[in-house]
Amino acid sequence: MYKVFFNDRTVFFGDDFSRAFLKHKGLFYKYNNFMELNELVGLFDSLNKINNLYILHENILGVFEEFKACFKVIEAGGGVVLNDRGEFLVILRNGIWDLPKGKLEKGEDFATAAMREVEEETGLQGLKMLDPLSSTYHTYKLKGKRILKKTKWFVMQYSGSAEPVLQAEEGISDYRWAKAGSTGFIRENTFASILDVLYMRNLL
Secondary structure (H helix, E strand, C coil): CCEEEECCEEEEEECCHHHHHHHCCCEEEECCCHHHHHHHHHHHHHCCCCCEEEEECCCHHHHHHHHHCCCEEEEEEEEEEEECCCCEEEEEECCEEECCEEECCCCCCHHHHHHHHHHHHHCCCCCEEEEEEEEEEEEEEECCEEEEEEEEEEEEEECCCCCCCCCHHHCEEEEEEECCCCCHHHHCCECHHHHHHHHHCCCC
């Protein structure tokens, strides 16, 4: 199942209407055509009281491609950095706890961009790429245009002793090495998409 975050609200894509209707609460829409879908996206964006939208069709992939066409798509790579003490790195970006990530440059693949962005934003050297983790999608507005950002996440290992040197020009002002189970401070001040990434790695 695909899902897209609108800040702390979520759009889900599924193929089983009856199961989704019985198990979940929110606005349900059975895909009909692109024009209708585009109007629905604008409606959901403005209806902050509705937390979840379920878009249903037997061809989930096809409908998700139609959904993406409602936005300008930007691609990014990011990293969950682990150290030898079993901790993971979070950064404070513009006052909100986040994970290091950034947009792909021309000619880059996701893994290359993720490594470059993590190194740039944290100053850590000698990172080892371990495994791909997951992809997240979230939306925002830029100069009045709808943006859909796809971020592919990778797990990385840091075995050095140097502390991070943060990229201040990206609004990064602090960091913490956190342990799974001691993440209350993150839960209270982060994005739903970041919680989703940490949940996938069993770090919450």
